[in-house]
Amino acid sequence: MKYQEFVLRKLSLTGAIVLILWVCWYNLGGMTIRLWDESRMAINALEMYESRHYWVTTFEHQPDLWNTKPPLMIWLQVLSLHIFGVHDWALRIPAALAATATFTAIFHFCYRRLNNFWLGIFSVVVLATSVGYVREHITRTGDFDPLLILWLVLASLNFFIFLEHNRTRSLYATFIFFGLAVCTKGVAGLIFAPGVLLYTIYRRQLKRLLTNPHTYIGLLLFLAIALPYYFIREHYNPGYLMAVRENELGGRFLKAKEGHNHPWYWYLNLVATELYVEWWPVFFLGLVFLWIERRSDTLMNKGVIYAAILAISYFTIMSAAQTKLVWYVAPVFPFAAIVVAYTICFIGRKVYLESAKIWRIGQPVLPVFILFVVVHNIYNELYLADRHNNLSDINYYIRDKFMAEKDKRNMFVLAPGYQPHVWWYTRVAAKQGQKIVHDSSVKIKAGDRVLVSKGEYMDTVTSRYEVDTLYHTNFIGVFDIKCKKQL
Structure with a gap:
């Protein structure tokens, strides 16, 4: 050679x-x-x-x-x-x-x-x-x-x-x-x-x-x-x-x-x-x-x-x-x-x-x-x-914001349907002492923090409650619930 x-x-x-x-x-x-x-x-x-x-x-x-x-x-x-x-x-x-x-x-x-x-x-x-x-x-x-x-x-x-x-x-x-x-x-x-x-x-x-x-x-x-x-x-x-x-x-x-x-x-x-x-x-x-x-x-x-x-x-x-x-x-x-x-x-x-x-x-x-x-x-x-999309944006927020910053405040995830990719992160978060409740049927109240997927849940939250917007993309929103709106 x-x-x-x-x-x-x-x-x-x-x-x-x-x-x-x-x-x-x-x-x-x-x-x-x-x-x-x-x-x-x-x-x-x-x-x-x-x-x-x-x-x-x-x-x-x-x-x-x-x-x-x-x-x-x-x-x-x-x-x-x-x-x-x-x-x-x-x-x-x-x-x-x-x-x-x-x-x-x-x-x-x-x-x-x-x-x-x-x-x-x-x-x-x-x-x-x-x-x-x-x-x-x-x-x-x-x-x-x-x-x-x-x-x-x-x-x-x-x-x-x-x-x-x-x-x-x-x-x-x-x-x-x-x-x-x-x-x-x-x-x-x-x-x-x-x-x-x-x-x-x-x-x-x-x-x-x-x-x-x-x-x-x-x-x-x-x-x-x-x-x-x-x-x-x-x-x-x-x-x-x-x-x-x-x-x-x-x-x-x-x-x-x-x-x-x-x-x-x-x-x-x-x-x-x-x-x-x-x-x-x-x-x-x-x-x-x-x-x-x-x-x-x-x-x-x-x-x-x-x-x-x-x-x-x-x-x-x-x-x-x-x-x-x-x-x-x-x-x-x-x-x-x-x-x-x-x-x-x-x-x-x-x-x-x-x-x-x-x-x-x-x-x-x-x-x-x-x-x-x-x-x-x-x-x-x-x-x-x-790149993020409507199926993964929730995950990125939970992992790279909520979990990475060691946020100790409880958060409710309002996202319907079969979502084991979210459930994985809720369980991993629990292992490090953070609590994420993934339950679309939960009744939210003043003082709660919610992560909402785009669609009916986001419309419901923003139309019924006064909120502080913590994070927002085309696919998800994270809000602190201040109070219920007077209709």
Whole structure:
């Protein structure tokens, strides 16, 4: 290896490491706890942390039969709370660790198993700038999905190593990681299995797999990891298995839940307009290049074909599901990143090695394009994504004003509906001796301090009472109640 290339590789690897750490760890506690899954999991983890009852997840101190996922991620969050204390960022440390490990696994696979350093570097860069992966609910928040994606990536990559290198321990690792994926998010941990099977058939290795006794030992190992929690939970919480069957085993796939019904092309539109704007054309170009090099039998081409099959098969399955949510498509992006990185390497080889005139237009354009995507997407997701909105403004006030200033005066929160992201902060405030009452039915009186969400409650407060306005935005108001107005 020439000295110049050695230096370039070291600089590129250093840059990739900085990028990974930046994406996964920068300002981890900056955003308040998000509504929906993260906040519900936060309540699950806090109640488990306080009660030290680890088999049954609870919500408002009752068995949680809405969130029926096995609690591997919640256990890790509870461990983090025990180590670091009750903080927003402590809830997100397991997610950040899982995302960091995912980047590392992708790079190691491309470099060490596919024997292409630059494929690994560009895969990391592409994944780090994939909005569908580097966003809240995935890399940036304490949800199930980053840990699920880690296990799916490790399981899938180990299966490729087994097929191409005949390593039995990699086959066992495949079953172990699929078992951990089920322990993280139930049946969602198996959705890559059809893609794995398709690649096995494509490589004409199905007979070898089915006649290998280690396959069946591995299957037993998978069952030993994936199933016990379900029966333990049913023992302590009768009715749990019925709730799992309703929520996971056909429920969300066969019928739309909670109004999340969208047409089959919804994910395609989302990828093209929001989640993968810069990279989806490059992905499809990569499929064209794979076809051009279809006669190539290199390990890299096999690995990229495998990644493409996994990405396309998973995307197809999720598009057929009736319940569609933005984060359901997130496991596609690590494998799509490998295909996009292959495209970049293919163009780079043509430009810099073969010096074909038809490719020379890419010489100045490609590096500038990649740099633009890196800066643009990371700036948007790490800096602008923290902007306040009507769902989070209450949280920012409670955390960054009321709690940060150690305000000892009681405050009433008048905000209707399901708001576990607010309940998390009311409980954390109570731990530090501050009292926040979140009850929309409370009868306010002179001397009370109230935090009101925009809408009927704000109109009621300001029209019926004389108030001192302490804080006001487009979404919330904080008032000291002086007296009732004379009507």
